[in-house]
Amino acid sequence: MTVMQHIWIVIGVLFVLLNIAAGLIWVERRLLALWQNRLGPNRAGPLGLFIVLADTLKLFFKEDWIPPFADKKIFILAPAIVVGSVLLSFVIIPFAPGIVVADLNIGLLFFLAMSSLGVYSIVLGGWASNNKYALLGALRGASQMIAYEVFMGLSLMGVVMLTGSFNMGAIVEAQKDMWFIVTQPVGFFIFFIAGIAETHRLPFDIPEAESELIAGYHAEYSGMKFGMFFIGEYLGITLISAMMVAMFFGGWLGPSFLPPLAWFALKTFFFIGVFILLRASLPRPRYDQLIEYGWKILLPVVLANLMITGAIALWMRGG
Amino acid sequence: MNLLFYISSFVAVAATIMAISRFHPVHALLYLVVSFLAAAMIFLSLGTPFIAVLEVIVYAGAIIVLFIFVVMMLNLGKDTALQEKNWLRPKVWAGPSLLVLILLVEMIVLLLNAQNAIMHVAVVDPRKVSLSLFGEYIIALELVGFLLMAGIVGAAHIGKQKKKILHRFLKEETMARVEI
Numbered sequence: 001m002t003v004m005q006h007i008w009i010v011i012g013v014l015f016v017l018l019n020i021a022a023g024l025i026w027v028e029r030r031l032l033a034l035w036q037n038r039l040g041p042n043r044a045g046p047l048g049l050f051i052v053l054a055d056t057l058k059l060f061f062k063e064d065w066i067p068p069f070a071d072k073k074i075f076i077l078a079p080a081i082v083v084g085s086v087l088l089s090f091v092i093i094p095f096a097p098g099i100v101v102a103d104l105n106i107g108l109l110f111f112l113a114m115s116s117l118g119v120y121s122i123v124l125g126g127w128a129s130n131n132k133y134a135l136l137g138a139l140r141g142a143s144q145m146i147a148y149e150v151f152m153g154l155s156l157m158g159v160v161m162l163t164g165s166f167n168m169g170a171i172v173e174a175q176k177d178m179w180f181i182v183t184q185p186v187g188f189f190i191f192f193i194a195g196i197a198e199t200h201r202l203p204f205d206i207p208e209a210e211s212e213l214i215a216g217y218h219a220e221y222s223g224m225k226f227g228m229f230f231i232g233e234y235l236g237i238t239l240i241s242a243m244m245v246a247m248f249f250g251g252w253l254g255p256s257f258l259p260p261l262a263w264f265a266l267k268t269f270f271f272i273g274v275f276i277l278l279r280a281s282l283p284r285p286r287y288d289q290l291i292e293y294g295w296k297i298l299l300p301v302v303l304a305n306l307m308i309t310g311a312i313a314l315w316m317r318g319g
Numbered sequence: 320m321n322l323l324f325y326i327s328s329f330v331a332v333a334a335t336i337m338a339i340s341r342f343h344p345v346h347a348l349l350y351l352v353v354s355f356l357a358a359a360m361i362f363l364s365l366g367t368p369f370i371a372v373l374e375v376i377v378y379a380g381a382i383i384v385l386f387i388f389v390v391m392m393l394n395l396g397k398d399t400a401l402q403e404k405n406w407l408r409p410k411v412w413a414g415p416s417l418l419v420l421i422l423l424v425e426m427i428v429l430l431l432n433a434q435n436a437i438m439h440v441a442v443v444d445p446r447k448v449s450l451s452l453f454g455e456y457i458i459a460l461e462l463v464g465f466l467l468m469a470g471i472v473g474a475a476h477i478g479k480q481k482k483k484i485l486h487r488f489l490k491e492e493t494m495a496r497v498e499i
Contacts, residue, residue: 071345074345074346074349104368105368105444105445106368106369106372106445109369109372109373109376109445110372112372112376113372113375113376113379113380116375116376116379116380116381116384117375117379117380119380119384120352120384123384123387123388123391124345124349124387126391127345127387127391135391138391139388139391139392142384142387142388142391143388146381146384146385149380149381153376166445
């Protein structure tokens, strides 16, 4: 691959991702409206599509206010971290054969590393705001994300065991005969739950719980800084959906009447829809329930899954 | 690769110095994060991507977050910064730094005179790391496991709350008795 091709892939991926993140504003509101039996935004443009434009313009023109009691530098740094870490994670996603920004042989670990750095945006944003609600949100976010990172990593290790590689391309290729959802259903469900907690989406949006904490860690943010948290969340949904597709649902593999890239996009959008459906249908658990559920149920289950997978893999190899 | 190594080493040293000299605990911790990321880059440039990523996941992504978590909970603000300022007077650090500087000069002289100063870059993949961990160094690994287990048991013991089940009338009675 030449240097120019690399640059084109990077630009293309960035362009598509940022547009998806913005477009999800409309997708989410229309889908939520559909499931709640109402219309949703339908005035501006065809099907209300221009709400994306209107929302973005509104965010750009809002006063970009930094509270005088805030820690200025860290306050500005925090929203940049969330978008940066999520966009960096997309580096290893194989969209189609040959369309991947960096085909690292430690791809999966790189994803875990970047998602673990994403915690800083919540923690620092909440702390730098110097506001008790923001601080409470940040404390919740930190413990939630550290806890669920563990299960996220462990749930993917079953797939790594079956593939024998951390390389995302190799993981997709290994699903040629059978998707990993068949052999690793437990891993998939735990990854899904941990992914929701990691992107702090409803029902696990406990760090921002608007009914108790106003808006949690980003209560003090306005304008495009708030917009960055917003985009980071949508990018996070896209990332987790893309990871689920690549790890458990065969990535770009599919019947040949559609190109590989279309299969990948189709499957990813299906899971984005599932994320939004969860938001529309489930209530928020209490904070201690979430943490208890993680350590007392998910951890033993994921460890058992790992051990059984390892035992079966060894047995199949003829040990 | 060589250039990458030197750049990230420089960043690591600079960030560590900043981490020591900041007065505010959170700022210091953030520089420490940068230092860890730079250390990960050093590992990467030396051909061990696995260790590099583990450094980011474990140190930068988990341990420092817990540090910041604790700092946030204790709500350390201006008072601690002042205290730190008092501790970090030149009188305190001038002597040790001078001695360390002598050591540094010695080390640089030794390094410049060394015969085998060529950096060996060999890519070590995750499989090799795990094989040596669970083969050659299995006893060390088990011992580390013991240590962590002891830590967890200790933390559970310290964190345990004594359950006090008192009937409300009983409690009132004891309170009254104390008052008498």
